[in-house]
Structures are given as C-alpha cells and as structure tokens.
Amino acid sequence: MAAPGALATFDVAAIRSQFPALDQLVHGKPLVYLDNAATTQKPQVVIDAIRRYYEHDNANIHRGVHALSERASKMYEDAREDVRAFINARSTTEVVFTRNTTEGINIVACAWGDENVAAGDEILITAMEHHSNIVPWQQLCKRSGAILKVAPIDDRGALIVEAFEQLLGPRTKMVAMTQLSNALGTVVPVAELTTKAHAVGATVLVDGSQAAYHFATDVQALNCDFFVFTGHKVYGPTGIGVLYGKEAILEATPPFMGGGDMIGSVTFEESTWNVLPYKFEAGTPHISGPIGLAAAIRFVRGIGFDSIHAHESALLAYATERISAMPGVTIIGTAPVKASVISFVMDGIHPHDIGTIVDREGVAVRTGHHCAQPVMDRFGIPATARASLAMYNTTADIDTLVRALARVQEVMG
C-alpha cells in the first residue's frame, strides 16, 4: 500500500537514523517499536548531551564557586529556560524539576492539597485518568475528608462534557484531568474545561504526559494552574519531569519536601524557604536529567510540532483503517478527536498472548491495563493490546504490526 500523501513531506528515514535503538534486530527481525506511550526512544543528541555532561562538566550545582560547578549550574538553569519556552510559561520561576509526572501530581496533591482542601470539598477527575492522576487525589481525600468525583466517558471513550459540567460546583476545589488518554488516545478539550472549572472557583491541573510529545504546549493559552509532564516520553531521559505552576499559586503553596537547596536560612528553631522554583527542589537534583531533557526539547522543536502532528495524524488514520479492517479485531477508544494510541482486543485471544506473539515478530506493543484500570472496567475488559505512535514510526511499521496480528490469529486460532 502506498504511503499517504501527508507523509511524503516528512523525512522519516532521516529522523529514524538519529535514534540508535531503532536500528536493531529483535528475535532476528527488525525492531518495530510501537510502545511509545510507555516511553519513547532517545535521539543521539540526548545521549550525547548526558554523556558530555558527565565527561566534562559534572559537579554539584548552585553553591560552588569553582569552574565545573558554575558550568553545571548554568547548564541546569539553561535547561529550565528551554523548558519554559517549550511550554510557554511566563517565567522560569514557574518551572519546577521533578522526577516524573507522578511526583509532580503528588507534590500538588500534598503541598497544595493539604493547604487548600478540607472535609466536604470535592476533587473532580475524569474516568480516563492514569493511576498517577487518581491515587494521589484518593489519598488527599482520605487525609482531608474531601470527596472524589469522576466525570464519565461515553462508549467511544470521549469525555461527556455535559456530565463534567454537572459535577462542577461551589465545592469543587480541584479539577485534575489528562489532556490525552494513554489508554484510549482520546484528546480532552482541556482549555475549554479549564474555563468552566475556573468559573466555579476551582484550581486546575492538566496531566500533559501524553500530549507533550504530540502537540505544542502553551500553558498560558490553556490557562491551567498546574501542568505536569514527564521527560522520558518527550524523547528525554527517565527520572526527570516538570511541574509547572502559576507563580502566585506556587508562591502561596508550602514546600513539599524539606532539606538542602530549598531553604533560605536554617536554625534549630526555624527555617525559611528559598525563592521559586528552588523551594520545591529539595536536595541535589538530577542534574543530568534537565540537561538531557533540554537536548530532547531542542530536537523536537527543531523538527516542529506541525510536521510531527501531520505525520502522526496520517499514520494514526492509516493504522486505524488497517487494524479495524481485520476480522476479529476491535479498537477500544474511537473518540472523534484522537491521537497516536490504538488500543484493541482480539476475539478469543488474551492481550498478553498478542503481546508475546508479536514480540517474536520484532514488534513491541504494550498489553495490560496501561495504568488505567478504571478505563478497562468501563469497557468491561481486563486488558487491551496497545500500539502507540511516535514521530519515527512509519506505514511499514503498521504493515508489520498487521502481519504480526494475522500471525497471532493463525497461532491462536
């Protein structure tokens, strides 16, 4: 089958050549990597940036006066500026480095939540959240006596906006929602929902873990109060994430962890807090993390989200058409606005067997509940197989997947 026209303008071969891990055989077959919603592969520039840092610049940051410490401090803070520009935050004071999305949400649920949420208050999430945007709020509800409300999704996996609106009220203190579902691929209209949430006085957190590597992020346009994402999905290293918060809100929020770096002064009687964003970065940070993340961000910006989005949309359409044409295969998650995730089940075959058999063909997909068990419950299934796309995937990858799925039916049938 010929490649759709939109893909012709995008030099996917040139992009693939920059990801060394893509160029390998798995069980004797060329690797087809379709587990991008779990983590993406890393371009050479990211690997090189981390390596160069450890080979030349490694030192602890912020307090040193020697050359290496000054260099490392500058690289760390330059990376913060790269992240600021990437999400269009007003200021680097609004950019806190974390370990990952999970830590970002926990900081908000603990530090902001314990200060602002009381018994009888309500936290509103959606039915398609990742566990990391469910459990911290459940824990906050346990501590505070607040109530967790869940906005439902329809049979295609789209958020039911009218139901979301009905669940908003004067007691809603926090609305925490994903921008793009990792289990279903649903795109959530978070800007519109943020306006509705603000109208009742709620604070808004957007989980941008999936969205951040498929679309350009503009936290000012979204107007959310908090935005979190994780470096390892934006083609960056693991162990680094970002918590964005509006300055006034972060200013009014007490620190999450105490220790070095986050203080202004310390005596045994009392300590004062450092300025933003350091108040939320206790201890020696993952210095090479932001440096690697900044290299990833520059790489992505160099290609541009317009091209990435055009390529991935065409690929999603192609994959959806080919997979839904297979007898005995059902796609779970068919919302009108979708991106880059195809979850599916096959008649009479457990998703785990799908994953194992396609792996023998060199194809990496994820199987399971995708850290979204309530989504599986909603569709009455224990698990799905999930193919998820990134900028380096091709129509040939999809063709290989479809052949591997036919093989699954042969073996299991």
Ligand SMILES: *Cc1c(COP(=O)(O)O)cnc(C)c1O
């Ligand atoms: C991956 C993911 C997370 C969690 O990211 P971590 O890096 O594991 O903290 C949260 N939400 C969504 C939507 C995700 O896809």
